[in-house]
Amino acid sequence: MSPVIRQCEKNCVDYFILHTGQHYSYEMDRIFFEELELPKPKYNLNIGSGSHAEQTAKMLVSIEKVLIEEEPSLVLVHGDTNTTLAGALASAKLHIPIGHVEAGLRSFDRKMPEEINRVLVDHISDYLFAPTDNAKLNLLKEGIEESKIFVTGNTIVDAVYQNLEIAMKRSNILERLSLKPKNYFLVTLHRQENVDFKERLEKIIEGLRLIYEEFSTTMVLPIHPRTKKMIEKFGLNLDGINTINPVGFMDFLQLEANAKLILTDSGGVQEESCILGVPCVTLRETTERPETIEVGANILAGVEPERILISVKKMIERKNKWQNPFGDGKAAERILKITLGVLK
Numbered sequence: 001m002s003p004v005i006r007q008c009e010k011n012c013v014d015y016f017i018l019h020t021g022q023h024y025s026y027e028m029d030r031i032f033f034e035e036l037e038l039p040k041p042k043y044n045l046n047i048g049s050g051s052h053a054e055q056t057a058k059m060l061v062s063i064e065k066v067l068i069e070e071e072p073s074l075v076l077v078h079g080d081t082n083t084t085l086a087g088a089l090a091s092a093k094l095h096i097p098i099g100h101v102e103a104g105l106r107s108f109d110r111k112m113p114e115e116i117n118r119v120l121v122d123h124i125s126d127y128l129f130a131p132t133d134n135a136k137l138n139l140l141k142e143g144i145e146e147s148k149i150f151v152t153g154n155t156i157v158d159a160v161y162q163n164l165e166i167a168m169k170r171s172n173i174l175e176r177l178s179l180k181p182k183n184y185f186l187v188t189l190h191r192q193e194n195v196d197f198k199e200r201l202e203k204i205i206e207g208l209r210l211i212y213e214e215f216s217t218t219m220v221l222p223i224h225p226r227t228k229k230m231i232e233k234f235g236l237n238l239d240g241i242n243t244i245n246p247v248g249f250m251d252f253l254q255l256e257a258n259a260k261l262i263l264t265d266s267g268g269v270q271e272e273s274c275i276l277g278v279p280c281v282t283l284r285e286t287t288e289r290p291e292t293i294e295v296g297a298n299i300l301a302g303v304e305p306e307r308i309l310i311s312v313k314k315m316i317e318r319k320n321k322w323q324n325p326f327g328d329g330k331a332a333e334r335i336l337k338i339t340l341g342v343l344k
Contacts, residue, residue, distance in 0.1 A: 001078050002036045003158035003332035004101065009039075011336060016042040018066055020059050020083045031248040036163070052082060052113055059086030067094050073343050077121060078102055080114035080267075080288075088121040099339060101155060103128035104135030105267070105288035111193060114267075118288070127342065129335050131326055132291055152334040153327015156268060160275050161329040163253060173251040174258060177220065177244065185217055186259040187241065190224035194265050194283060198234045200303050204283055205236055207301075207308030208263070212240040214309060220255065222246050261315055263308070270298055275324045279315035281308065295322040
């Protein structure tokens with residue numbers, strides 16, 4: 001959302017940021033506001049962790065109070081988190097128009113909590129900002145009126161373009177970790193369906209071990225708090241993997257841009273690697289970013305160790321000359337223009 005916030009600032013739009021505090025550690029939260037030089041949220045609900053029901057319920061109660069007090073003309077929500085769902089539901093109940101940034105993404109896997117969130121938010125939103133034609137088609141197939149859908153590109157392209165050069169100047173993460181460009185694999189792992197189940201997590205870690213044995217290449221894993229907790233709970237071993245604490249956006253952008261290959265279960269990282277021209281192997285059976293696969297930037301590996309290794313070999317041999325399918329870096333500009341147009 002940072003590019004949208006910057007557009008609001010640039011155009012002197014009356015807006016405020018409501019931050020739920022779904023991510024609450026410094027490395028997963030405040031550092032992003034600082035590095036991206038964003039204004040502090042007017043409201044921080046400090047919701048923290050909890051079950052899906054508990055987290056969403058707490059958010060609903062608190063968001064509703066803010067919306068009643070502020071009476072906004074429109075609420076913008078982004079992506080597929082519990083924050084997104086709670087923000088949209090609270091707004092819908094109060095009859096406040098909703099704009100969904102990154103609308104229309106589908107993995108077609110209802111076991112993913114994020115997929116439930118995406119579908120629900122899209123169907124109660126008034127303005128759907130789809131990143132691609134493929135996302136628009138998903139919405140049309142579900143019976144959503146075409147007049148509500150706007151293909152804008154994805155704001156993650158804006159964020160990457162706006163910050164890549166700054167990251168190159170500001171971040172010394174490669175030096176700090178003694179890494180050489182294109183001489184390490186970057187790994188991210190946090191999805192509930194992967195890390196909350198011992199058998200799946202064991203298989204992924206075994207797959208990473210096979211990759212390390214095959215390529216003798218450094219593997220860097222900025223370890224998500226959830227992943228760290230479950231690895232400790234299951235008593236698993238991460239030998240051969242260089243685990244580090246979560247890092248800010250600038251450092252992570254540097255790690256992505258200079259990686260030989262990225263292994264991830266994150267939707268956003270699939271997009272970012274595609275934009276940056278870095279091969280990606282997705283540790284899932286489905287993806288809500290099929291465009292990355294269509295252009296040849298990504299492959300679905302699942303969690304079977306041998307399949308993960310084969311997928312890495314395939315992607316390393318592939319030439320990274322694909323075209324970025326997520327837009328020209330002006331998505332936020334389009335979203336604000338449409339938003340201001342409908343509010344007149």
